[in-house]
Amino acid sequence: MTDLTRFTIAQAREHLRKKDFSALELADAHIKAMETHRDLNAFIVETADLARERAKESDFRIKSGNALPLDGIPLGIKDLFCTEGVQTTAGSHILKGFRPNYESTVSQKLRDAGSVMLGKLNLDEFAMGSSNKTSYYGHVKNPWKARGHATELVPGGSSGGSAAAVSAHLAMGATGTDTGGSIRQPAAFCGIVGVKPTYGRCSRWGIVAFASSLDQAGPMTRTVRDAAIMLNVMTGHDPKDSTSMPTKMPDVEAVLGQGVKGLRIGVPKEYRPAGLNAEVGALWDKGAQWLKDAGAEIVEIDLPHTKYALPTYYIVAPAEASSNLARYDGVRYGLRVPGKSLDDMYAKTRAEGFGKEVKRRILIGTYVLSAGYYDAYYLKAQKVRALIAQDFEKAFGKVDAILTPTAPTAAFGLNDKVDDPVAMYLNDVFTVPASLAGIPGASVPAGLNAHGLPLGLQVLTKRWDEATLFRVCQVLEDAAKFPGLRGGA
Amino acid sequence: MSLDKATVRRIAHLARIDVPDADLEPLAQELSGIMNWIEQLKEVNTDAVAPMTGGTDMKPAWRKDAVADGAQAEKVLSNAPERHDSFFAVPKVVE
């Protein structure tokens, strides 16, 4: 029998409708894969029974001719999305045993479209990290290995469980969230497609908050088309989120064949610092050539404040996080460590419940907001953020899309010691500026380095222009003919 | 070093995170390292720049004043580490 986990979402959608196999069979195949590959530690919670139940419902709908857009498609949900009745931890000890009595808007939309949730995917604690090593539930392994090496690699972060599960064909697609690159960087590390839509495109309601002005959900899939199919379902206005875009996103699956002929593609020179990894630089040039071959014009552009994006981000995100994470106090849910007073209980609970990186960011965030420092740090960062957004605005006056590498390197070793937090933060150097500007960005797997490890290219467009984003991504994907973990898509 | 031990103790208290005395010094050094790196923002001239306060500049719709939520005490309390009847319970607070 054919391995049902080899299909893309688009292919499976066709087969299911033609009744070549059932949604239950498709779910079972993925449940088996999920169980076989527990060594990857991609899932924190597996919901096999629930998946079978939902698959049966899909089969019923398909049989009765009422198939929904994603009926029977097995997906993983990042454990940052609250899922009704299913443990939600954000990768943190402090949410120990938390079972929400509500479902996040995005996971609800996916559910309402007929998709089948396989389980909750591992992540960096509270989505803070670029390696997936900060999860309380243990690190995720990248399914890829360097040719001829047994060294375990990081999947990237924070959506590392999502990237690993999709890459290893445990799920056909997964949700991710991106605050400073948490969809795009792991997608690049694991050789899959990851899309961060415009800030405000996906509702944040029911997603555990990290940095409210930056957090955005998006799809992680093995093809650009699959990402479009998922994103079409995930977006839409949500009155429960004040920052949710009121107007509908244009159908991004429908634009995929349109190509890039006549589009102007910007290549920012600030993204090519001295010492840029040569293979990364070469792939970037190749990507630009592919787009040129497809009829686009390549334009060199300036994004002068690029180098300030990371330090800006490491003020804004921790500041918001320090406040967003104040609710984890051991009173209404999650972990409680007893104390001799209320304050003592708070301090003990939070000391034990939060991991090292989360505490580090809470303390930084508390510091930059505290009396006497606000203007020098937080307000300053907000102003530089405005300059970074203006850089992009100016650039999009000249170009339709921007092409950059997604990450400065390929996946690194799980045991590579990164003692310096700042060195770890540098992983997000190419993804963070777009997060600060709130513009959409995607990573497309574009090639392998000399060790056979995936590298990604990042595409950025102006706010609300996901249509152009997907057109460019599709052209890159077609040209790259990326082999995928199993050779095919 | 931009953050000293006393500052770390103060912000740890503000953030309600217990930090053992022995950890204050190494933490101060680590956080100072990050803050020193952040200091480069001072190079940027932002004199005439309006701060970007959020992720978007849309105008949201306002919610109608209608009761459409609540009446779910059990759901609100179901994850509580400690409760008493329909109350959350915490160590006694002295005012």
Added chain:
Amino acid sequence: MSYIIKGETGDWEVVIGLEVHAQVISAAKLFSSASTSFGSEPNSNVAFVDAAMPGMLPTINETCVEQAVRTGLGLKAKINHRSVFARKNYFYADLPQGYQISQYDQPIVGEGIILLDMPDGSVRSVGIERLHLEQDAGKSIHDIHPTKSFIDLNRAGVALMEIVSKPDMRSPDEAGAYLKKMRSILRYLGTCDGNMEEGNMRCDANVSVRPVGSTELRTRCEIKNVNSVRFVMQAIEHEAKRHIDVYESGGKIDQETRLYDSNKGETRTMRSKEFAHDYRYFPDPDLLPLEFDEAYVAAIKAKLPELPDDKKDRFMREYGLTAYDAGVLVAEKENADFFETVAKGRDAKLANNWVSNNLFSVINTRGITIAESPISAKNLGRLIDLISDNTISGRLAKDVFEIMVETGKAPDAIVEERGLKQITDTGAIEKAVDSVLAANPEKVAQVKAGKEALIGWFVGQIMKATQGKANPAMCQELLKKKLAQ
């Protein structure tokens, strides 16, 4: 009349600013659709956002915005077309988010003014610094369990308006007048019910003192959450004296938050707030700036009711009332409305007399509101009509009023039932006059001899004989005629 405290070193004056937290009248909370009603089971009016469940987001209630703008207009204040919600970060058991969503440097309402009606009829003007919207906290209950505090989040997230005055008040009386006037305006506007006992309107008083003649602002102390006008006035008085004692004994006042203990009549420092706060305010990224245009404000302005100051002016103008009388009537809109119903088409001074003196004294003695008045405005108006058309005498009217208070019946019915109608039939009165004259020949002789004063005695006798029903004027006239014969 200035309020001066005599100290050992000289005369002192007190400088007072008040912060009022007024609960907005709305069906649902500021940032959630849970009900604002109280007295419900614990945690039953709680949405997941009120309990700060992970991933929950606030959305703004349009009515709360409108109420804040309406209140700002009522305080003749500057309405800011763009304001910003900010997070005030601190940990407390009944603050689920770990921050209060409030407004900081960009409030919805800026500077305004409020006029105080002082007991002596004079008017004082006090500046409003700002008004902002914020969410209320939940409730901690400390007295059920020996070692635990219990948390009820029903109140968490209810909209409050924090209204901050300038430090313009100089006596406890002015502070009292300010709170009464504020309550009056809020109630007229329908933006807050002003009930201090139930905590729907709470007051923090900022108090400092300085030597008379000085213009410096010395260190102030904030007295938190005093729950009646009387207690606010008492607390200020005590706090001012404490400051003077400290200064006169060479001490120094620390800026701090204090509580008023009405039993002991003293303020004391709040123990739990010993450490310095650092609220780390920053704009709430979950809520975009609150923006509206002038048309929005104009539409609210167009629907503003007549407010106490305007009503007072009109009552003085239209009804010829004194400033004091008008001030008393307009303090409560219901009282003013009641008066107008009674006064319409009648003698306004008479109407004011019956409402402000007779009826209010009943209301005050019984401790009820005008809405619970045993006499309706319509019936009180009828009573005045009966006096004016001579159906009953002014003297009898007092009796009828008492019966109305007891029974709630209409005056016409009472007069009819008890046969209290004034006797205006000349024949009947003449008969009564004749019989009184016949029974008192010596007194008749005295009158005829020039003792005119006795006529009053005769009138009294006739009234007695007719159970007070005889028309006094007619009696007088007939008596004079008969005695002149």
